[in-house]
Amino acid sequence: MAIRNIREIGDPVLYKTCKTVKEMTDRTRELIDDMFDTMYDAGGVGLAASQVGILKRIIVIDVTGEDPVMLINPVILETSGEQSGNEACLSVPGKTGMVTRPNYVKIKAYDMDLKPFEMEGTELLARAICHELEHLEGHLYVEKVEGELMNVSDLEEEE
Numbered sequence: 001m002a003i004r005n006i007r008e009i010g011d012p013v014l015y016k017t018c019k020t021v022k023e024m025t026d027r028t029r030e031l032i033d034d035m036f037d038t039m040y041d042a043g044g045v046g047l048a049a050s051q052v053g054i055l056k057r058i059i060v061i062d063v064t065g066e067d068p069v070m071l072i073n074p075v076i077l078e079t080s081g082e083q084s085g086n087e088a089c090l091s092v093p094g095k096t097g098m099v100t101r102p103n104y105v106k107i108k109a110y111d112m113d114l115k116p117f118e119m120e121g122t123e124l125l126a127r128a129i130c131h132e133l134e135h136l137e138g139h140l141y142v143e144k145v146e147g148e149l150m151n152v153s154d155l156e157e158e159e
């Protein structure tokens with residue numbers, strides 16, 4: 001297990017398109033383990049491989065802290081509904097902003113054995129899936145924030 005360095009906004013690697021994973025190797029297995037460790041250590045609910053500097057189409061998500069999801073080469077098959085809420089990203093520390101996302105997504109992805117599967121998600125899981133998939137395309141949520149990007153600390157003061 002290892003915690004990797006999380007790349008932050010402005011780092012060129014975050015704006016590149018990730019490549020399809022075509023084979024499972026020990027290095028990729030290690031990357032996935034490290035991605036979970038890194039996400040949990042940072043207190044995040046999702047992490048894309050590009051955020052640790054690796055341009056592979058791999059994401060990890062855990063919106064409850066006890067429901068780890070690992071997606072290889074994920075694609076969205078279907079979306080519906082709408083939700084608006086504050087979003088954040090481990091690559092944009094201390095910031096948050098309002099983003100509208102689908103409230104439901106259905107995706108296809110590949111598991112650790114590169115076997116395909118389908119999965120559905122609603123609410124926070126749907127949001128996290130959409131957010132992480134955009135990382136694979138080289139996009140950050142800050143590009144679609146409605147209104148202003150805020151400091152998390154300012155929000156806390158208001159409450």
Ligand code: NI
Pocket residue numbers: 088089090091131132135
């Ligand atoms: Ni992110």
